[in-house]
Amino acid sequence: MEAQERATRPIACTLGATDFAARAERWRRLGARAALERVETPQGTRVRFRGEPGVEDDLRELVALERTCCAFADWSVAVADGEVALEISAGAEAVPVVQGMFAGLL
Secondary structure (H helix, E strand, O other): OOHHHHHOOOOOOOOOHHHHHHHHHHHHHHHHHHEEEEEEEOOEEEEEEEOOOOHHHHHHHHHHHHHHHOOOEEEEEEEEOOEEEEEEEEOOOOHHHHHHHOOOOO
């Protein structure tokens, strides 16, 4: 997504409280199972996961869901060297939100 287009989207999650809690639990379970490292970047957050069976599929499914409720951020998944990497980036105003979303993952 172009930075200018992203900047016009509200910095908000569109999930209700119940759906938000369920989604957070899915992220927590994936993190507990396979997260290796979380690094805050100037644009957001990068998380590395073990490339165990099912991790990439679970991560891609979660990212697809996040793109619909947290459209203010860019979400990407890459596979390399037996690991799966999640990169979330956002405009300057949303960087603290993105970093906060994953602060408890590791």
